[in-house]
Amino acid sequence: MRKVVVVFGLSGSGKSFLSKLISEEFGYEWVRSDVIRKEIAGIPSHRSARSGFGEGIYTEEMTRKVYTEMVERASRLIKEGKRVVLDATFLKRWQREMVASRFDRPLFILTWAEEEEIKRRLSKRVDVSDADFEIYLRQKEVFEPPEEISYVRINTQKSKEDLKDLLSDLLKYDP
DSSP states (O other): OOSEEEEEOSTTSSHHHHHHHHHHHHOOEEEEHHHHHHHHHTOOTTSOOOOSTTOGGGSHHHHHHHHHHHHHHHHHHHHTTOOEEEESOOOSHHHHHHHHHHSSSOEEEEEEOOHHHHHHHHHTOOSSOOOOHHHHHHHHHHOOOOTTSOOEEEETTSOHHHHHHHHHHHHHOOO
């Protein structure tokens, strides 16, 4: 089985749903950027830190700290013999390259859903994430296509059982 799985995509695309599934069904440790960001900022995970795109705890400087900490935690967990799923948007090439250069053959999974579904999900979200539909639209503008890595694209609008079957096949394959 793969040691590192990276679940990435825009807010509302189903990253955390898929990451939770990988954690619960396949025994991976779930390392989530939203949780780490609030830990670093000293904000309880249940409290909102909503702000404009790139502002508040969502500045570029804070994002660099968050991704560095994610990779460090993943490294420690792997040294303990565990498998890790990293859950974050990974909007920028440098973020994905950080993982690709640090770990042996990470599996990158790009999550997606139809925009109306994303809008619906974000409008009723109660979660550690602070993203809303406006943030999603801004992310869409700045997302750097993942041309530097190989990845699998998964539509998260499938049933939970279909997603589990798909993940089971993907996680077994370790070239």
